[in-house]
Structures are given as structure tokens and as C-alpha cells.
Amino acid sequence: MHHAIYRVGENGREITLYRVHSGGVCLMMMASVLGDLEYEAFAAAESDVEALIVPAQTFRNWMHAYDSVSKFIYGLFIRKMSVITQLVEEVAFRGIDDRVADYLITHTSMHSNIRNTEERWRRFWRQLLSHLQSKPEQP
Structure with missing residues (x-):
């Protein structure tokens, strides 16, 4: 089970940013909630999906109240940034x-x-x- 997180450009072209697999979380949504910023991205279910939707304030409260939640979320951010950095390096430094x-x-x-x-x-x-x-x- 998974869904794709994607953006649509001004020209109408779509780009898949990443996929959220079973048991995963949407990092773009979390970053938007934590930074209190809007980021226009869409989600499309590519298979049957069961999702837990948590109100933004509840999520922020969990991040402050539960060390295990904040460590888990920040760990996800760091791993995703590592993957993105590796991809940028591949494109920049390899033909x-x-x-x-x-x-x-x-x-x-x-x-x-x-x-x-x-x-x-x-x-x-x-x-x-x-x-x-x-x-x-x-x-």
C-alpha cells in the first residue's frame, strides 16, 4: 500500500516527489505543519490506503510532549535529506x-x-x- 506525493508545475506537468509506503509518513505535510507554512503538493493513492489524519495542533503537541515522536520524525527528515543530497551529487558529479x-x-x-x-x-x-x-x- 502506498501513495505518491507530487507537484504540478505552471505548465501542467507533474513530478512525483516521493512515495509514502505502508507504515510511512508524509514528510511534506509534517514539514508544513511544523514550519506553519503552506507547500502545494498533492497525494494520490496508488493502491488501497488506510491513513491516519492528525490535526496540525495535535501533531505539534505530540512533537513537544513526546521525545520518541520528535526523534522519529527528525530521523525521517535526516534520512530523506541524505537521499536527496545523494541524488543531487549523482546528477552534479556523474555523467x-x-x-x-x-x-x-x-x-x-x-x-x-x-x-x-x-x-x-x-x-x-x-x-x-x-x-x-x-x-x-x-x-
């Missing part, structure tokens, strides 16, 4: 050819066979990317 090759190596059913030929995959993607970048666009 798309390496990222695509790693994705294919990691997410294929022939995982062990492809791992043995990782460098050939990397060469293939570099050559393909180079070819696509050098090819003039057709009108």
Missing part, C-alpha cells in the same frame, strides 16, 4: 551515461551476467550518447 549504465546493471534480471560486462555497457552508453549528441536534429 548520464554512467548513471544509466548503473541503473541498467542494478535493475536487470541478468544482474550477475551484466555485472561481469559492466565496462562494455559503459562503453556502449558512452558511444550511444556521443552519437546522439553529434547527430544533427532532423526537422
Whole structure:
């Protein structure tokens, strides 16, 4: 069971920010409540969902009254920030050819066979990317 948290741009395009899985919490909602700020994001159930909706003031009270709740919530924020930072670093410091090759190596059913030929995959993607970048666009 899970639902997607997403935003809609001015151009109407949607981007999924993250998914909340069974037993999880919506970090965007919590950040909005704790910071008393509005953040326009939407949730869409992608399967059957049972949810607990807690009034904002009740949630704030729990954060102040129960150390275990605040530690749990702040731990979630730190883990999510770590994932986001890692993603930004991947995009900033690694080329798309390496990222695509790693994705294919990691997410294929022939995982062990492809791992043995990782460098050939990397060469293939570099050559393909180079070819696509050098090819003039057709009108």
C-alpha cells in the first residue's frame, strides 16, 4: 500500500516527489505543519490506503510532549535529506551515461551476467550518447 506525493508545475506537468509506503509518513505535510507554512503538493493513492489524519495542533503537541515522536520524525527528515543530497551529487558529479549504465546493471534480471560486462555497457552508453549528441536534429 502506498501513495505518491507530487507537484504540478505552471505548465501542467507533474513530478512525483516521493512515495509514502505502508507504515510511512508524509514528510511534506509534517514539514508544513511544523514550519506553519503552506507547500502545494498533492497525494494520490496508488493502491488501497488506510491513513491516519492528525490535526496540525495535535501533531505539534505530540512533537513537544513526546521525545520518541520528535526523534522519529527528525530521523525521517535526516534520512530523506541524505537521499536527496545523494541524488543531487549523482546528477552534479556523474555523467548520464554512467548513471544509466548503473541503473541498467542494478535493475536487470541478468544482474550477475551484466555485472561481469559492466565496462562494455559503459562503453556502449558512452558511444550511444556521443552519437546522439553529434547527430544533427532532423526537422
